[in-house]
Amino acid sequence: MSEDGFEFIKGGTVTSPPGFRAGAVSAGISNVPDKLDLGILCAGSPCAAAGVFTRNRVQAAPVILSRKRVEKGRASAIVVSSGCANAFTGEAGLNDAWEMTELAADLCGLSPDEVLVASTGVIGVRLPMAKVKQAMGKILLKVDGGHDLAHAIMTTDTVPKEVAVRVRNGFTIGGIAKGSGMIHPDMGTLLGFLTTDAGVEPAFLQKALKKAVDISFNMVSVDGDTSTNDCVFLLADGQAKGSVINEGSPLAGKFQKALDAVCIHLAREIARDGEGATKLFQFTVLGAKNQSEARAAARAVTSSPLVKAAIHGADPNWGRIVAAVGRSGAAIEAARVDLKFGEVYLIKGGALQLFDEGKVVAYLKGTEVSVTINLHLGRGKAIAWGCDLSKQYVAINSEYTS
Template sequence: MQVDPAGHVTSPRGFLAGAAYAGVKTYGEGKLDLAILVSERPCSTAAVFTRSRLHAAAVDIDRAKLAVRPARGVVVNAGVANASTGERGMADGYELARLAAARAGIPDDEMLVCSTGVIGHFLPMEKLAAAMPAIELTPAGGPLFARAIMTTDTRPKTGAVRFGPYTIGGACKGSGMIHPDMATMLAFLTTDAPVENACLDAAFRRAVDDSFNLVSVDGDTSPSDTAVIFANGAAGGDMISAGHPLASDFEAALRALCVHLAKEIARDGEGATKLVEFTVTGAATPEDARRLVRLLSTSYLLKSAIHGADPNWGRIAAVIGRSGVQLDEAAVAIDLCGTRVYERGRPTAFDPDALSAAMRGTDVTVAVHLGAGREAATGWGCDLSAEYVSINADYHT
């Protein structure tokens, strides 16, 4: 399905969003750091959270709220993650949600909260409370929401896709500390389709697993990782549940949008100059295919070679060899930017200068065939540049 990158979280009917500058992030012209997204009507809701055992206050708060009832809105602050902040962090998170719910005119327990930024710092509640009245919630507020949730991101990441009479919109943030295991990664999706909660939850988990859980910038997961989808049914029609004629179309559209957003995260990785797509085929099990994708995407040696446009396919072979996945050595094949560089246990004859030239583009592909089965997986990552080190050497100071 075709994703419109100009779409956003308020492209579906019945959603409002807005943002303001509270002074949490470093000041800059047009900077925003506090945002609200809300549905004008009740929603089905599904969410997936970090598996980190040290998780942010917002993760605990949202899990507790969603265990009781679906939500219809979320408030997000950028600059401070409110993670590893103890009882005060929990109290601050609940208060931020309460303030946002009052601004949006919905019950407290229907407003979720997400925080992203530096770990171990308390939320500046006075600044956030003072900025809340400045948030104007409108159907055109999606782009402002996407800008406000950014931290080291260099640009907003949004999109929308249509299926039948319905629209799914989305926005996400993430540039460093990206290796979701459900970086700092937050993703918010909306749809005006009437989707039953169990169907929404199952489809969303599968879509997240095939998209955000197969993207990596640096191999580090976050205590704040959260992906949420709201379905408000504002476009009308019969409730979509498992077995409904539109259920498969909904899931296909949802997956397409999640993949688009995941790729945008990888493309905007801290210091990145290239988007790298990793495809593994011929795996014995789905787990083997996914494991090798994630190992390839986090190999600093391989990421560095890709940054330098060095067609050193031995970096790929080394990862395959240490991965522990099942393979038939005589059947293993490696392609780099569409060029076969290794097969049948030996290197092929290729033009290294031409391949290096192909690797200088903004999109690089790595494909591995294991010859051990029929399972496959595709994931996304980026190259490793000196700029990544510079950003993270100075991130806190």
């Protein structure tokens, strides 16, 4: 059990919180034979609901529909497809998204307006609704179905992303996510489905999710591209004993910390599984003038192709990092900067240090790389996650639709 009063559940997933079931089938939407590509997450009782969506001005039909439904603060199921984004598909795409929720509602015993919808895949292609209709009724909802659902939302991902935490004498939060490419701050082809058996007031649920997403998914960059389909949903079914959590509740802080931990874990796994990635890259900014500038600097570094290429090549090219911070808009004074790779300082007080380059190169050859900069200008701090940039990334994305 952590100091914050929660523990990670071995094998935990989105259906770990009591009351939730999920399932998935191969509908033939994906161009990968027999891949699970259509799934449903369903609660056994009414839920408070929250959602955070892409800021891309081109928004997919599922995003448009789900955004409207989340505003009500209530939803009890999510239906999702992978292989087709249902984006840039006009009125027909909206009708397809609505029909997906209608089909899922029939299976879950709900009304369509209680169902959220998400899709991921190729943009500009209509969903094969005949296949969707035929397959939807074959979905078997199970308490351990979160694992299948985690596989169903994958596109270029190489591994599913799943997690759950249990809060001492309280409640459970579980989640799954997908994301490997088109990942950039403010979310990029990123789907996240979170659940909890805590009873949570809808307005606080939305605020808590927004805060958690801002320090996790919104601090991940794989390639600098932001998708049309991003969404993170959180459903709370209230099955756990106890009073409803709101902003003034004694449990509000514990709920936020546990939710933050779930989201950060999933965000790190997305960065680790970036298309063609061989390393997880964490960049920490300390001593910025404020948090906003710290976030800007951290994002600039983790999304820099030059920095990412250097990380891939185990090249301790600190100049690229300083340059990225300098163009981020964050204040920086060269004479104050400290910079370290792992625990080895390359710069202190703006002066280049004598360091063992071989030791740093060896560190950079590992599968997890952490770099920290202290600007010594204030109290702003932020952490961002990214990955290295390899030849495999180009290979994957040059053949994506073929």
